[in-house]
Amino acid sequence: MTQTILEPSREIPVIHNTEVLVIGSGPGGLAAALAAARAGVQVALLDRFGCFGGNITTVGVEGFAWYRHEQTVEAGGIGWEFEERAKAMGAAVPESQSLSYELDSEGFKLVADKLVEEAGIHPMLHRQFVAPIREGDTVTGVIVESKAGREAILAKRVIDATGDADIAHMMGAPCIKTPVEEMQAASVMFHIAGVDKQKFMDGVKADPQTYADWSTGEWQVETDGKEDEMFSPFLAKPFGQAIRDGVIPAHLNTIGGTWGAVHDSGEMTYMNLVHLAGIDGTDPDSMTRGEIEGRKQAMLAIEALKAYTPGCETARLRNFGMTLGIRDTRKIDAIYNITEDETRNQGRFDDTIGIYPEFIDGYGILILPTTGRYMQIPYRCMLPKGVKNLLVTGRAIGGDKVAHAATRNMACCAVAGQGAGIAAAQSIRSNAPLDQVDIVAVQTELKRQGVRIH
Numbered sequence: 001m002t003q004t005i006l007e008p009s010r011e012i013p014v015i016h017n018t019e020v021l022v023i024g025s026g027p028g029g030l031a032a033a034l035a036a037a038r039a040g041v042q043v044a045l046l047d048r049f050g051c052f053g054g055n056i057t058t059v060g061v062e063g064f065a066w067y068r069h070e071q072t073v074e075a076g077g078i079g080w081e082f083e084e085r086a087k088a089m090g091a092a093v094p095e096s097q098s099l100s101y102e103l104d105s106e107g108f109k110l111v112a113d114k115l116v117e118e119a120g121i122h123p124m125l126h127r128q129f130v131a132p133i134r135e136g137d138t139v140t141g142v143i144v145e146s147k148a149g150r151e152a153i154l155a156k157r158v159i160d161a162t163g164d165a166d167i168a169h170m171m172g173a174p175c176i177k178t179p180v181e182e183m184q185a186a187s188v189m190f191h192i193a194g195v196d197k198q199k200f201m202d203g204v205k206a207d208p209q210t211y212a213d214w215s216t217g218e219w220q221v222e223t224d225g226k227e228d229e230m231f232s233p234f235l236a237k238p239f240g241q242a243i244r245d246g247v248i249p250a251h252l253n254t255i256g257g258t259w260g261a262v263h264d265s266g267e268m269t270y271m272n273l274v275h276l277a278g279i280d281g282t283d284p285d286s287m288t289r290g291e292i293e294g295r296k297q298a299m300l301a302i303e304a305l306k307a308y309t310p311g312c313e314t315a316r317l318r319n320f321g322m323t324l325g326i327r328d329t330r331k332i333d334a335i336y337n338i339t340e341d342e343t344r345n346q347g348r349f350d351d352t353i354g355i356y357p358e359f360i361d362g363y364g365i366l367i368l369p370t371t372g373r374y375m376q377i378p379y380r381c382m383l384p385k386g387v388k389n390l391l392v393t394g395r396a397i398g399g400d401k402v403a404h405a406a407t408r409n410m411a412c413c414a415v416a417g418q419g420a421g422i423a424a425a426q427s428i429r430s431n432a433p434l435d436q437v438d439i440v441a442v443q444t445e446l447k448r449q450g451v452r453i454h
Helices: 027-038 077-088 107-119 166-170 197-206 237-244 284-308 340-344 401-407 410-430 439-448
Strands: 014-023 043-046 092-094 101-103 122-124 128-135 138-146 149-160 175-177 186-193 268-276 316-320 330-332 352-357 360-362 365-367 374-378 390-392
Touching (some): 014 138, 027 043, 027 077, 027 149, 043 149, 077 092, 077 107, 101 107, 128 166, 149 410, 237 284, 284 316, 390 410, 401 410, 410 439
Parallel strands (some): 014 149
Antiparallel strands (some): 092 101, 128 138, 175 330, 352 374
């Protein structure tokens, strides 16, 4: 039997009142806040860390649009703006495997600050969401905790961009949680320094890797064939050799993955080499185990690079991301859930809020958008059942397993987020419930903000 205590009731000060409150500032939440503010309503943006940007900044996932190739068709909008502003502020470098730019995880903190400031958004960092404030089935704000204690924030509309549908879940909205044993692996992102760029790139040119090489050892990846011979910044051989030589324990045969950019300074960034199965992003004990084990494996990966990869002989750890990269936990069982068929076969919707290229990455599937195919994202997939005044955006939008392998990606989160922010603003301006908002008006504002919806 679980031991419990009784928490005394208390009065909680209301520290802020706004029209739209966005909880979580990853690509989805940041895009939602910017879109709503640009649509003319008051916006507050809440995050538990000391910076905005989510996976880009706190995890260090710098490959925002690494799927991009010559024929790729995208939504544009705020997701595209993230890259353009980062380039303008010196916080981006060309991606090694595509036509996109790798966003500098540290520099993007400044980019996000600038975007938030310019839009007139009320920033609220270092506050952890604790519980929704409710009137029956209606969300009217949230309770937060910080060094300042327990506080309340009130809002006319709330956007759940927590990534895990935390607010929807606590409000009792039906959610679908992937079984832990089926969850996509968590990533431990890290950067290294001390790399001889010329020597490393000479080694890459001498033994170029392709997407076909992703199917090695325990990894078997489904493609549609067109990706197989394309270049990929993939690393697997040094870790296989390290296992054979006893440098890495034999059971750690999942160490392997991609490198990001190699800089003239000797830094190599966006090292996506450590993938941990069985980590539940909604369980702090599981996350604790993952953080500690992941850092151990990262150091083993660096030792293998030093021993078996030309140019990495004097490599050293530069930094870890601030937290694990989580791909998969809860999704809402939305008013409409995107299907695998729609994801694979260019789904079309009357309530489209943006498009996303044919990029599927997860659950053993890798399909790159090299032929101009794309799907539309329906507004309804962000509407939780049974809860009013709440939209859910980011990777927790409604969809089945394969759909999630597409919509979880950061660029798609930005597409959904921009649609959520504009819908929330339109709902306030027209005094209409979120499930009755004028979708044509939402689409008109999306197009005004530079989004391709068809």
